[in-house]
Each structure stands twice: as structure tokens, then as C-alpha cells.
Amino acid sequence: MFLVKSLTKHFDGIIAVQDVTFTINQGEILAIIGPNGAGKSTVFNLMTGTITPTSGMVFMEKVRISGLPPNKVAVKGIARTFQTTSLFDQLRVIDNLLIGYKYRTRIGFWNTLLHTPAWKRYQTEAFMRAMEMLEFLGLADKAEYFIPALSQEEQKRLAIGIAMVSKPRILLLDEPTGGLIQEETDRITRLIERIRDQGTTVCIIEHKMQMIMGLADRIVVLNYGKKIAEGTPDEIKSNQAVIEAYLGGEVHV
Amino acid sequence: MFTKPFHYNLLYLLLLVAALLLPFYVPDAYIFQIVIMSFLFAIATSSMNLIIGFAGQASLAHGAFFGIGAYGVAIMTKAGLSFWLALPLAALISAGIGAVIGIPSLRTRGHYFAIVTLCFGVILWIVAGNWIQLTGGHNGIFGIPLPSSIPIPFLGEIDFYSQTAQYYLALTFLLLTLFVLHRLIYSMFGLTFMAMRNNEPLADAVGIDPFTTKLMAFVIANFIAGMAGGIYASIIGAVSPSAASHLMTFNFLIYVILGGIATLSGSVIGAFAIPIIMELLQFLGDYRMLIFGALLVVVIIYFPQGFVGGLRQLNQKVVAWRQPKQTEGANVSR
Amino acid sequence: MELLLQQIFNGIMFGSTYAIVALGLTLVMGILSIPNFAHGHLYMLGGYITFFFISATGLGFWLSMLLSVITLGLIGVLMERMVYRPLTDQPHINAFIAAIGALLFLEALALVVWGPQGLRIPNPYPQNIQFLGITMGLQRLLVIGGAAVLILCLHLFMKKTLMGTTIEAVAQNREGAMLNGINVNRVSAITFGISSATAAIAASFLSPIFMLSPSMGAILGMKAFIIVILGGMGSIPGAILGGYILGLIEALGGGYVSAAYKDVFAFGALIVILSFKPTGIFGKKEA
DSSP states (O other), X not given: OEEEEEEEEEXXXXXXXXXXXXXXXXXXXXXXXOSTXXXXXXXXXXXXXXXXXXXXXXXXXXXXXXXXXXXXXHTTTEEEOOSSOOOOTXXXXXXXXXXXXXXGSOOOHHHHHHTOHHHHHHHXXXXXXXXHHHHHHTOGGGTTOBGGGSXXXXXXXXXXXXXXXXXXXXXXXXXXXXXXXXXXXXXXXXXXXXXXHTTOEEEEEOSOHXXXXXXXXXXXXXXXXXXXXXXXXXXXXXXXXXXXXXXXXXXXO | OOOOOHHHHHHHHHHHHHHHHHHHHOOOHHHHHHHHHHHHHHHHHHHHHIIIIISXXXXXXXXXXXXXXXXXXXXXXXXXXXXXXXXXXXXXXXXHHHHHHHHHHTTXXXXXXXXXXXXXXXXXXXXXXXXXXXXXXXXXXXOOOOOOOEEETTTEEEOOOSHHHHHHHHHHHHHHHHHHHHHHHXXXXXXXHHHHHHOHHHHHHTTOOHHHHHHHHHHHHHHHHHHHHHHHHHHXXXXXXXXXXXXXXXXXXXXXXXXXXTOHHHHHXXXXXXXXXXHHGGGGTTHHHHHHHHHHHHHHHHOTTHHHHHHHHHHHHHHHHHOHHHHHHHHHTO | OHHHHHHHHHHHHHHHHHHHHHHHHHHHHHHHOOOOTTHHHHHHHHHHHHHHIIIIIOOOHHHHHHHHHHHHHHHHHHHIIIIIXXXXXXXXXXXXXXXXXXXXXXXXXXXXXXXXXXXXXXXXXXXXXXXXXXXXXXXXXXXXXXXXXXXXXXXXXXXXXXXXXXXXXXXXXHHHHXXXXXXXXXXXXXXXXXXXXXXXXXXXXXXXXXOBOTTHHHHHHHHHHHHHHHHOTTOHHHHHHHHHHHHHHHHHHHHHTOSTTHHHHHHHHHHHHHHHOTTOSSOOOOO
């Protein structure tokens, strides 16, 4: 469904990502793991158009998306979250979700100015969808809250909600549980499972090995910008290259 | 979903009635003129608030677009065109030039956009002062006709010779502007502008094209600024480069900030109250700008939300004081 | 040929002024990333204060200039402390607005104290020199020479003194400098002081040639901004080179194309260049 082919990125002569190839299959949860500085977030940014690759390509259903700006990638049904929780923190919870849904509507200048029937329809549709999403996130009673009044976990949920509200085909999550305690991590994990069960394909970057081993269907391991292994959690656990890479860095495995 | 509490609607209704009745108790023609000008400045200020306050792009060429509208109407009506045709044309020209400036400069961010727009303002001011054949140079253009009368079948016509008629003309356009801006801002369309101000990378990631969105806000704001300038030229009857200068921009900016950034009512309050305060402080002479300069610095440091923002904070404090439990709950969950 | 030489001479003189003013501005923008729109107005104030010391105390040109430079340095420190520091962590637009407040204040101050009419500092060196067939006022030569000496001194200061290298360190990495125990606030204040003082030097050199007026800072300040943007924020060579180039473009454009539209060249150039290269000619890529 989603194909990353020979992706390479140089920053001022430093090779951040080198010749990385993998696919994401419909309906699965694919995890990308690796020590700090392995190039995981860079791969995400390349997949979503935030930065353009030095060489290599990214395809969604055989349509090339590398080279497109992020907003053009998003409308192809590819949603993402950011490593540091990224929200519209001057606006209310509901507004955050409405912005997330905006591109699915045709609410433009004239529609809004004239309050056309189409405008009303889209506005209602967006609102219903946003409320549905709040329900799904467990934030239904906080629609009118401003972001600073939410807890850290609620903010992380909302960040996922902004990505999910437009019903994307694939969801890319960049460390969705960073900075959370175990209990909160478990709740986010269950949320991700529910997203997968609804039929959305998920690609996730994480540090927390225990969580990933339980959650992911397949895992891609990066080290120094290269793919060193790919397989099911069980295969990865016993992979010699992975163990070596991690023994040098973190010892979560 | 975007409705306001009832007591606000009542307040606005009272204000509207007061505005409609104002010509009957305004003390003299001089003050009346200031009020009419305030309304026109309020139109320009509200639109500046759209691009600066709501969309978060520091456009410092707003005076220039006001000036383009003013010169546009002046030149076209003096050439014999009807005001009612010249006004939308002038506003369109203003919006069009805005697009020409916006397309290259909105790709830049922060400082750069502010400086490019400021430079454009200065260029326009210099051109207005030197292109004598078109603009009359530093003396400007005199004898601009008033808006032509509107014929009403069987009842005669509405003319704009009296100050009262000019007042209602300005009020109508102000209400129209506020109506349009209110519709645009308090909808998902307006939310995309605020998304630009708040978190552009995230907006980009959820499928909103930042460049198009910002350009749209800029063009709409400049259209309205040009319209305000056009009415200004016609009512005053003269236009000079000072109407297009960066000082005009700074004035609008002061109204936006002191009134309350990113609030519709703030722009109107700022544009209405400050010229009147300026007049009241006339006896201070040159000391006025000394005070306003210092005031601007103090406000932006201590009350960056301006008058309306300050009121809101006060209101929130009162609400919090009345319902202590609810806010505590919000704090605990953090 | 003589006209050309004369224009080039004038261009270098204006360029010297631009270079100094832009140099001061680029220091402040590099260090604090603060858009000090009021920089041109500090220049204006510097000219007036030199005038004040000459006319009120009867001190000579050089002594008055020294006092003016010290005064402006203190005003700069004060401005950093009172206007910009409280806004460090707020959105950029707030600092813009504060800067506009500051410039309105300074312009009104000059208007109130010295009035709107143009004033002139008596020219300490009214003699002319004939060279290669062109006439060069001694004071104009002093502007050029003084600027060169000042630029050299600033260069030595930045490279050879501890304070200079500290300023550079803060400009490059504010957090890092803070972690290394550098008092960033103090460095900011000193940089602002130096920046304002250099503006006073430029104004003092030029004011015997051109009239002082309260509004003279506005256009100059904006030109300095253009130079800094095009030369790259915080780049000292960019500011110097940009200053001289702008001076020459204006003198030649004003002499050969149109004197009335002289100022348009600079502003137009900025818009055109930024359209193609949004981070300036020598600018670093934004992080």
C-alpha cells in the first residue's frame, strides 16, 4: 500500500538516511525503531513531504508522493503526528479537530460569505465528525476547553485525533507516548489498536520496546540511517544485528 | 457552535441603536467629521486585524493599500467615473496589487514579510509624492467629487451632501465590513487563518496549504483597506501622499493593538476611541505622540491583548471567582 | 567622467554611513533577533545630541561627539532593558510593535525638544580639496575615513577582545552561551549600547553636511534593515559590503536615472531579491 524506495537524505554532507526501502501493508501496524539519531524522524519527514529526499521515492498506492509539499501529501490520506506534541494551542479542543477535518470539506471564501447550503452541510458534517472523534478519544466533555487546560496525555490523544479526524488511509505516529508514564502509555496503546481495528493502517516510531513488541505486526530497524533489519517482533528480538546495535546504545531489548 | 451568549447580542443591539441615533446628539460639525473618519479607519483597522491578528502575518503595508484605494477613487472619479463603480474597482486594484506583493513575499516568514511589506509601503509613498501627472505629487489631488446620489424610484434620491448622509454611508460600510469579517472569521474558513498564526507546520500536515491561506487573508484584508481608502478620499474630497504613508499603517497598528489584537470589537473600539482621545489631547500638541509611543510600548509589554483582551481576562477572573470548583478541576487534570 | 567620479565619491560617502548604521543594527539583530525598527531613530537622536552639546555648551565638534556617543550608548542600554528584554519570550510581532512605539516616541521627543525645522551642526572642516578634477569636501572625506577607522576598530573589538568573542558566541548559540555561564542579558545590553553608540558616530559625522530633522531616521533605519536582511542577519561583512553597495547604487541611480526615485532603488531591490532568495544573499538557511 505504501512504499518507501531507496530513500536517501544528505544534510550538508552528513548522510542522515541512506538507501532505506520498506513497504507498509494495508491494515497493519508497522513500527520503525532504532537508537537515537538513527534517522527515524527524518524518514517520517521524508514520507510526509516536510523535507525532500536527496534521492529515492515514496509511493502511496503506486502514486508518487515524494516531492509534494506536506499539505498535498495529507490530502492523499496520509496523516501524521509530530514528535513534540503539536496542537493549535491558542484554540479550543473542538477547533483543533475542525481544522483537522477542513480539507475534506469545500468550505471556501464564497461559501462562507454567502452561507450557502453547501457551507451549512459541510459545517455540520465537520462538527458531527469532530464530536464523534472526541467521543472516540474520550474527550467528549472537553470540547470547549482550551489546550493548556488539558493533561499531557489528553494533549497527546488530541494530537492523534487531529490526524485521525479526516479519516486518513494511513496514520504516521512519531513517538505518541513520549514522556508519558506506563499507565498512560497503555491507554494510548489501546487507542492505537482501536485505530487499527477500524481499518486504518498505522506506522509508528517508538522507543518503548516492550510496547512496540506487543503492538506492532512488523518492525523495521534503523541504525545510522540504514535499515539493518525487518521482520515480525519475534524475528527482530533474535536478530543479531539488532542486538549489537542496541547494546551500543539503549538496552531496552 | 459559534454563537455568542445572549447578553452580548443585546449589547451589540444597544450599540447599533446608539450609532443610528448619533447624528441627533453630536455636538458640532468638527466632532461629527472625526466620528465619520473613525468609522472609515475602523473599516481599515478591522481588515488589518484580519491579516495581523487572526492570520498572524505582520503586514506593514496596510496604509499603502488604504492609499491605493484612496488614489484609485480620486483618479477615477475625477476622470468622470461614478463613485459606485470606482469604489469596487479601486478596492479590486488594491487587492490585485496585494496579490502581486503577497505572492513573492508570503513565501518568506516573520521578519521578512514585515520588512518587505514595509518597504512596499515606502515605495508607494515615494511614488505617490513624485508621479505628479498621476497623483499630483506632494500636493495630492483636490476636488474629488462626493459619492454620486443614489436614485430611489418614486421617492427621489439619496445624496451625500450632508454630513449626516456621509455618516450613514460610513456606518453602512462599517457594518457591512464587520458582518463579512464576522462570517469569515467565525467559521472553519476563519479557523484556517488562525491555524496559520498558531501552528503553520501542523496546518500544513493536515492538508491546509499555508501559502494559499495566507494569500487569501492578505488579499481580503487589502480589498477592504482599499475600499475604506476610497470612501475616505470621496468624503474628504482630497488625498495626499500622507494617506498612503507608513504613518497611516502605524496608526492602524496602534488601533489594532490598543483596542485588542485578534478581536473584531477591539479594532472598532481602537479606531473609534483613539482618534477621539487624540483630539481631546490636542492641547498637548507634539507631546501626544510622545505619550502614544510610550503607551504602545507599555501596552505591548504588560497588556499584549489590548483593551478588549484585558476585559476578557477580567471577565474570566470574575467567572473563575464565581465558580471556583470548575477551574480547579481544570488545573488538577494538568 | 568627472560626473561619474563625483557620483562614486558621494556613493562611497553615503555607503560609509549606511555601513556603520547597518553594522550596529546587524549586531543587535544577530544577538537578540530583535527587529529594532527604531535604530534609524537612535541615529537621528545621536545627531541632535551632538548638536545640543555643540550649541549649548560650546564644546568642540570632537568632544561633543564623544559625549553624544556616550549618551546614546546609555540610551541603547536603557532601551534594551525597558523595551525589548520584557518581550524576549513573546511572539516576534510584539517586538515589532514595541519598536514602532519606541520610534514614535523618539521622533516625538526630537520634535518637542528641537522643533520640526531643520538644524545644522556648524561644519568643522568646511575646506574643499580638488582631486582628479572633482571637488571633495573635507568633512565628506572625514565621513569616509572615520567610517573606515570605526569599522576597523569594531572588527578588532569583535575578534580580539573577550567581550567581542562573547557577543559572537551569544549570537551563534544563545542557549549554549547561557549554559556556559555567560550573562546573556548583560551581553545584550552591552551590544545594544555599542550599536546605539555607533549610530551616534555616523550621525555626528554626517550632520555637518546634511540638515537634522526629526524624521530623518525613518528612511535611513529602513535602509539599514534592508542591508541587514540582504547581507544576512548578524553578518558583519554582509552589513559593510551591503552598505557600500547600496550607497553606490543610490548615487549612480540618483545621478543617472532619477533623483526623485533614488530611494525606490533600495526598497525595490529588497523586494526583488527576497522574492527569489527568501533568506537574503549571504543569509543562512533558517533552522
